[in-house]
Amino acid sequence: MNSKKKFAALLLQWNEEENRREMPWKGEKNPYYIWLSEIILQQTRVEQGLPYFLRFKEKYPSVKHLALAKEDEVMRLWQGLGYYSRARNLHETAKNIQQNYKGIFPNTFDGLKKLRGVGDYTAAAIASFAFSEKKAVVDGNVIRVLSRVFGVETAFDITEGKKEFAQLAQEVLDEKNPAIYNQAIMDFGGTVCVPPNPKCEVCPLNKICVAKKEGTIDVLPYREKKTKIxxxxxxxxxxxxxxxxxxxxxxxxxxxxxxxxxxxxxxxxxxxxxxxxxxxxxxxxxxxxxxxxxxxxxxxxxxxxxxxxxxxxxxxxxxxxxxxxxxxxxxxxxxxxxxxxxxxxxxxxxxxx
Ligand code: SF4
Structure with a gap:
């Protein structure tokens, strides 16, 4: 088995065993709830986002409820989560789906990407979780895991790196189980292959991990641009x-x-x-x-x-x-x-x- 196939197999096995994090959106098939959780969890820790997800779901149980809400009310419910453009986009997109899509989410990656505030990552998450489309998610967790396991040294924040990671993520995707695989790699990056101090000793991928072998864990993934404050x-x-x-x-x-x-x-x-x-x-x-x-x-x-x-x-x-x-x-x-x-x-x- 080549290392890419082995990677997916080990990851799914890890997922099968005791390592599944139970979350209210796991296994969810309703694209509205998946979308809601993904927008809330962008740039937000799970512990912080979870109560917001539950509150939004309770207050707006369908995309129609959200579409009909007042902007001030949506912003008030979002208060404290930061990155407020997400809340505005969420509300605008709900109105758009209600008015132009008869309240039904597009059911493909390409269709989803036409929605405001829905980029590659969110579209891949909804398309794979709700509609089992064979589309790999690429977020910070996925990039970290892939760069370390396969020793990718290309910076992920330049065009070349973005392409390379997207391609590699798609190549290692388990096409039979895209939803489970996508969830597994995100969970793995969030719990085992974490930014500082990854849990290499108990990691099921430590035998094939290039960064572990070459001692480059601390420098991967590599970022080129420095953030100006x-x-x-x-x-x-x-x-x-x-x-x-x-x-x-x-x-x-x-x-x-x-x-x-x-x-x-x-x-x-x-x-x-x-x-x-x-x-x-x-x-x-x-x-x-x-x-x-x-x-x-x-x-x-x-x-x-x-x-x-x-x-x-x-x-x-x-x-x-x-x-x-x-x-x-x-x-x-x-x-x-x-x-x-x-x-x-x-x-x-x-x-x-
Ligand atoms: S061995 Fe360490 S660095 Fe490599 S994938 Fe596992 S946790 Fe990450």
Whole structure:
């Protein structure tokens, strides 16, 4: 048996034995639930995504329910999961399936790929799990396992590497059991061949694993591009009275689109000396006093470092204040709005939520 055939056989055997992770979406044939779980689990750990999957499934038991939901409600349910464009795409795609596909998911890889937010990986997962199409999934777990077992040193984040991994994944796919095989390799990458400290001693592939033999486990899979981190300074204004507070919705194509936030002054550097003047320009009035300014709070996103500062202002006549984009809302209505994590935490700590 060549090493590629052996690989699939050993993997399926591992899957058969005690190593299956029970998850509510395992063995699922309903493409809507598979799609939901796959979108939720992108860039998210299983433990974190699981409660969200259960909540979405309960609230929107069919694609029709999701299609008819209000955007704010979907965003609110997604709050805390991050990468909010996934939630917007999820909602848009549900509406598209309901309106243009009579509520029925396409049943092929190519058809699924036409849906917004559905890339190669998600299309392969749905096509193989729901319709047994012979299509290999390629995600971070799969790339890690393949690069180590077969000693592939091509960087996975360049065009050549993407092609090579896609081809290799397809070659080693067990065509008789595409659904079980795809699930097995993802589970294997998530539990045995993990990024640091893989469990090589108990690994059923350790006899054929090139990285183990050549001592290259720590450098594989190889990534070429370094991620550049952009620093952004978000100065949030807390302007409120007993009952109301200024809030705005993020509408630009940027992080947290469709979520709510406090009035924001974004700067490229920390706002320190120029604070008073910047506020004068922003508020177009002198009727304010700076009551306090919080310590800097940092939130790391995949390519961005957000420096938060919350500035409390006292304004004599809050109703006379006009802030472009922002509006006054009742403080008790804040709990209904989807908010970025750090703002949610801040408002919660100030007993405003
Ligand atoms: S031997 Fe180690 S590096 Fe190789 S596949 Fe198994 S766990 Fe991964």
């Amino acid at each position: 952009r620093n952004r300074y978000f100065n949030y204004l807390v302007i409120k009275n007993e009952k109301e507070i200024f809030i705005q919705k993020r509408t630009d194509s940027d992080i947290w689109k469709s979520l709510y936030e406090l009035p924001l002054i974004e700067t490229e550097k920390p706002l320190t000396k120029n604070l008073k003047n910047t506020l004068l320009k922003f508020l177009k009035t002198e009727d304010f006093k700076i009551e306090s300014s919080s310590k800097e709070i940092i939130q790391l996103l995949s390519h961005q470092k957000i420096h938060f500062r919350f500035i409390h202002l006292v304004v004599k006549d809050i109703r006379a204040l006009q802030i472009e984009k922002a509006r006054l809302v009742k403080i008790k209505a804040l709990a209904q709005l989807a908010l970025p994590k750090t703002i949610h935490l801040f408002l919660f700590e100030k007993s405003l939520l």
